[in-house]
Amino acid sequence: MIQTGIVAPDASRVKAAPILRLDAISKTFGTVAAVKSLSLSISRHEVVGLIGENGAGKSTLLKMLTGVHLPDQGRMELNGRAVAFRGPLDATAQGVGIVHQEQSLFTNLSVAENIVMGAVRAGSQAVRGGIYRWSTVRREASEVLARIGSDIPPDTPVSDLSFAERQMVEIARTIHLACQSAAAQGGAPLVILDEPTSVLEKAETEVLEAEIARLREIGSVIFVSHRLEEVLRICDRIVVMRHGELVADRPVAGVTEADLYRLMIGKDRHARIRDVAPAVTSRPVLSASGLGRPGHFRDVDLDLHAGRITAVVGTFGAGREALVRSLFGVEGHDRGRMILDGKPVTDWTPRKAIAAGLAYLPAERGVESAVGGLSAARNLTLVPHEAPWWLSPARRKALAGAWFERLDIRPRLPELPLERFSGGNQQKVVLAKWLARNPRVLLLDHPLRGLDPGAGAAVNACIRAACAEGAAVLLLADTLEEALDLGHEIVVMRDGGISARFDTATDDPTTLDLLEKMV
Amino acid sequence: MTTLTGTGGATTKRGAATKWRGGLAEVVILLGLVAVFSILNPTHFPTLTNLATILNTASIPVILGVGASAVVLTGRIDLSVEGVMGAAGMTFVLLSANSRETADIGWLAWPAALAVGAALGALTGAIHVLAKVPSFIVSLGIWYVGLGIAAVLFGYEMIPFLTNESAVAWPTATLAGIPNSFLLALCVAALGVLIERMTRLGRAAYAIGNNEAVARMTGIPVSTFVVILFAFAGACSGLAGVVGSLALGAGAANVGVGMLFLTLAAIVIGGTPLGGGRGGTLRTVTGVLILSTLYNGLILAGVDPSIQSGVSGLVLVAAVVAAGWSQRERLRVFK
Numbered sequence: 001m002i003q004t005g006i007v008a009p010d011a012s013r014v015k016a017a018p019i020l021r022l023d024a025i026s027k028t029f030g031t032v033a034a035v036k037s038l039s040l041s042i043s044r045h046e047v048v049g050l051i052g053e054n055g056a057g058k059s060t061l062l063k064m065l066t067g068v069h070l071p072d073q074g075r076m077e078l079n080g081r082a083v084a085f086r087g088p089l090d091a092t093a094q095g096v097g098i099v100h101q102e103q104s105l106f107t108n109l110s111v112a113e114n115i116v117m118g119a120v121r122a123g124s125q126a127v128r129g130g131i132y133r134w135s136t137v138r139r140e141a142s143e144v145l146a147r148i149g150s151d152i153p154p155d156t157p158v159s160d161l162s163f164a165e166r167q168m169v170e171i172a173r174t175i176h177l178a179c180q181s182a183a184a185q186g187g188a189p190l191v192i193l194d195e196p197t198s199v200l201e202k203a204e205t206e207v208l209e210a211e212i213a214r215l216r217e218i219g220s221v222i223f224v225s226h227r228l229e230e231v232l233r234i235c236d237r238i239v240v241m242r243h244g245e246l247v248a249d250r251p252v253a254g255v256t257e258a259d260l261y262r263l264m265i266g267k268d269r270h271a272r273i274r275d276v277a278p279a280v281t282s283r284p285v286l287s288a289s290g291l292g293r294p295g296h297f298r299d300v301d302l303d304l305h306a307g308r309i310t311a312v313v314g315t316f317g318a319g320r321e322a323l324v325r326s327l328f329g330v331e332g333h334d335r336g337r338m339i340l341d342g343k344p345v346t347d348w349t350p351r352k353a354i355a356a357g358l359a360y361l362p363a364e365r366g367v368e369s370a371v372g373g374l375s376a377a378r379n380l381t382l383v384p385h386e387a388p389w390w391l392s393p394a395r396r397k398a399l400a401g402a403w404f405e406r407l408d409i410r411p412r413l414p415e416l417p418l419e420r421f422s423g424g425n426q427q428k429v430v431l432a433k434w435l436a437r438n439p440r441v442l443l444l445d446h447p448l449r450g451l452d453p454g455a456g457a458a459v460n461a462c463i464r465a466a467c468a469e470g471a472a473v474l475l476l477a478d479t480l481e482e483a484l485d486l487g488h489e490i491v492v493m494r495d496g497g498i499s500a501r502f503d504t505a506t507d508d509p510t511t512l513d514l515l516e517k518m519v
Numbered sequence: 520m521t522t523l524t525g526t527g528g529a530t531t532k533r534g535a536a537t538k539w540r541g542g543l544a545e546v547v548i549l550l551g552l553v554a555v556f557s558i559l560n561p562t563h564f565p566t567l568t569n570l571a572t573i574l575n576t577a578s579i580p581v582i583l584g585v586g587a588s589a590v591v592l593t594g595r596i597d598l599s600v601e602g603v604m605g606a607a608g609m610t611f612v613l614l615s616a617n618s619r620e621t622a623d624i625g626w627l628a629w630p631a632a633l634a635v636g637a638a639l640g641a642l643t644g645a646i647h648v649l650a651k652v653p654s655f656i657v658s659l660g661i662w663y664v665g666l667g668i669a670a671v672l673f674g675y676e677m678i679p680f681l682t683n684e685s686a687v688a689w690p691t692a693t694l695a696g697i698p699n700s701f702l703l704a705l706c707v708a709a710l711g712v713l714i715e716r717m718t719r720l721g722r723a724a725y726a727i728g729n730n731e732a733v734a735r736m737t738g739i740p741v742s743t744f745v746v747i748l749f750a751f752a753g754a755c756s757g758l759a760g761v762v763g764s765l766a767l768g769a770g771a772a773n774v775g776v777g778m779l780f781l782t783l784a785a786i787v788i789g790g791t792p793l794g795g796g797r798g799g800t801l802r803t804v805t806g807v808l809i810l811s812t813l814y815n816g817l818i819l820a821g822v823d824p825s826i827q828s829g830v831s832g833l834v835l836v837a838a839v840v841a842a843g844w845s846q847r848e849r850l851r852v853f854k
Contacts, residue, residue, distance in 0.1 A: 109726060132718065
């Protein structure tokens with residue numbers, strides 16, 4: 001066990017002094033008030049859920065808590081002392097830890113080194129006088145890993161881990177550091193988990209929940225998630241932000257998902273309407289027969305029809321992502337063939353795929369689809385349009401303006417660099433880039449990853465509209481509910497092969513039916 | 520974690536495969552070269568005398584390579600080696616017993632030359648991190664600053680020859696068949712390995728090379744460490760300048776001519792990518808040995824010296840292509 005230096009909680013004393021107390025803090029960027037006079041108090045042994053739409057001010061609040069921004073006004077107290085963080089490192093040293101959505105591990109180093117690297121400043125024994133003690137490095141890391149119930153060998157290079165495994169290492173590292181720093185400061189740790197579950201599978205989410213329960217014993221947790229049922233299950237108390245203000249702060253008892261949704265959005269979630277599945281046309285636009293790539297997927301038969309959404313579900317590593325990337329020509333396939341409009345295709349590359357009317361929305365928005373430094377308008381017109389060589393500035397402006405209206409992209413400033421938009425709006429711009437070409441096939445790899453429910457609903461509406469206009473859609477959904485909600489056909493993959501197919505109109509499968517075929 | 524056990528097995532296999540590739544391929548190439556040249560020239564190539572010759576030519580690039588690869592690990596580059604060698608070498612000669620009789624401070628000339636090198640390296644690093652300008656252009660400038668210092672020290676008088684005969688003979692004298700210069704290079708390499716594996720500085724170099732933003736957020740003093748690594752590289756260049764001057768037996772500003780190409784080529788051929796984060800000293804030593812063996816073998820095989828530089832250029836390009844071959848995905852960005 002890790003020595004946290006924290007004695008068994010003394011409930012009466014602890015209640016009196018909260019770990020974190022925010023008194024009317026505000027932050028304004030230019031003319032935009034991101035956080036308006038927000039007050040919040042978090043006690044020791046409390047897990048607080050923080051929810052809100054994209055752009056509600058959650059990230060600004062988190063950035064103030066972790067020392068990235070200083071509040072313009074107001075007072076911040078940590079463990080009973082007023083603090084003004086000099087920077088993220090200072091916040092870490094005071095016992096505030098954050099697990100980001102983006103991973104921040106050194107992929108070339110071992111798991112053990114990654115865990116210990118940051119803890120060196122917080123009094124880890126693994127490095128003394130600038131010299132590494134490798135046996136101590138390994139021991140400390142094994143202890144930390146064991147604590148979160150992970151069986152990842154500490155000597156594994158991070159580059160060999162799966163995305164979800166890396167996330168577990170990231171969480172282990174942050175918790176370790178926060179506990180050590182807080183112990184050194186004589187306070188209790190505050191760990192912020194910023195959408196940690198969006199990339200985790202169910203089993204790992206359970207491990208994480210157990211760890212949150214253990215963290216509750218020694219400190220506090222702020223849990224940010226877009227999965228409302230998860231927030232309700234994990235947290236003791238829920239704080240809702242809207243337009244930079246705190247609109248609700250209540251214990252979870254008696255609160256429903258619908259309540260939270262209403263608080264976040266300010267209106268009710270409209271009932272799910274399954275649109276009538278169009279009949280299968282005689283010939284699929286794109287089909288795969290016996291498609292395979294060793295180590296990724298095999299014997300995949302798939303028909304994508306105009307006007308139909310095919311959702312592919314499966315666990316992490318079932319080969320869904322590799323399949324989509326092969327269909328778009330990003331990665332090759334070794335077996336089987338692809339047929340486009342009845343003709344087999346050869347030497348498939350993204351360039352040919354785009355020319356043939358395919359569109360691909362990658363999961364890694366920041367890396368593969370959004371060019372942050374370019375303006376939104378330029379991002380929107382990155383893929384050649386009807387005028388292949390030259391797009392006049394006026395034409396680009398008109399095109400961008402039209403799509404900004406159509407998909408309700410905010411703020412309505414197409415000339416702003418894309419990185420200044422919120423995640424949901426960035427995703428809409430990327431989607432608009434493809435929709436502007438009236439694609440015949442839309443390949444969507446986790447289109448809702450990292451989006452809040454409001455933005456997700458808007459993106460889903462765009463997908464439905466594109467489908468209604470005749471696009472064949474292949475969807476890799478984040479959740480089974482999303483797949484069931486959108487898909488006309490559901491294809492289940494397991495270990496690289498297709499294990500089941502459902503027609504949602506006639507079979508009406510449940511999440512349980514899908515899960516059964518997934519594992 | 521149950522869903523991950525399948526990939527877990529594959530993970531270990533993949534890890535082992537990468538480990539196997541970690542340096543062994545380069546060693547195989549080296550042994551292959553030795554075998555080929557031994558067959559081509561059985562009377563002259565595989566002899567102890569020739570081994571001493573190869574190791575002696577390898578010693579200066581090894582010393583340079585240790586420092587240069589420490590810098591390359593962070594994703595930076597030090598192009599100043601030739602100039603720093605000139606400045607440090609000239610300092611050494613003028614502070615030792617020489618024909619110009621400037622000054623003779625005995626063995627202290629060694630640390631003095633190293634200090635000149637370290638200072639120039641630290642200057643490169645400091646300008647790079649303070650002005651936030653690319654290290655390749657700063658070090659390119661410092662290269663010529665070093666040459667300038669050497670030229671000023673050289674002045675307009677006659678060439679300063681080293682007068683201590685035993686000192687001049689020291690690098691090529693052998694101990695158990697291995698020249699002293701190479702033994703010195705091995706000591707430097709051992710120091711490099713120790714820094715890389717056992718110190719916070721060395722581990723941080725790998726971390727910085729992998730992801731500098733994360734390194735800063737983890738509390739690694741990136742700027743300080745980068746300056747220290749550049750100073751270390753400068754000190755290595757200084758030492759190389761001393762060894763080079765001893766080999767020449769005289770002071771010359773251009774003592775390091777041709778060494779930059781050799782050093783960088785050895786780093787890349789050894790398998791340390793210029794992007795940083797992977798590789799290290801031992802790989803660079805292997806790279807130097809490959810190149811030295813190749814040069815030596817080509818000479819003994821009677822290949823015209825004038826086409827040697829062309830051959831070594833081709834070897835460098837081939838090595839880079841081979842190193843990147845496994846990663847040539849369709850959408851990988853390279854620039």
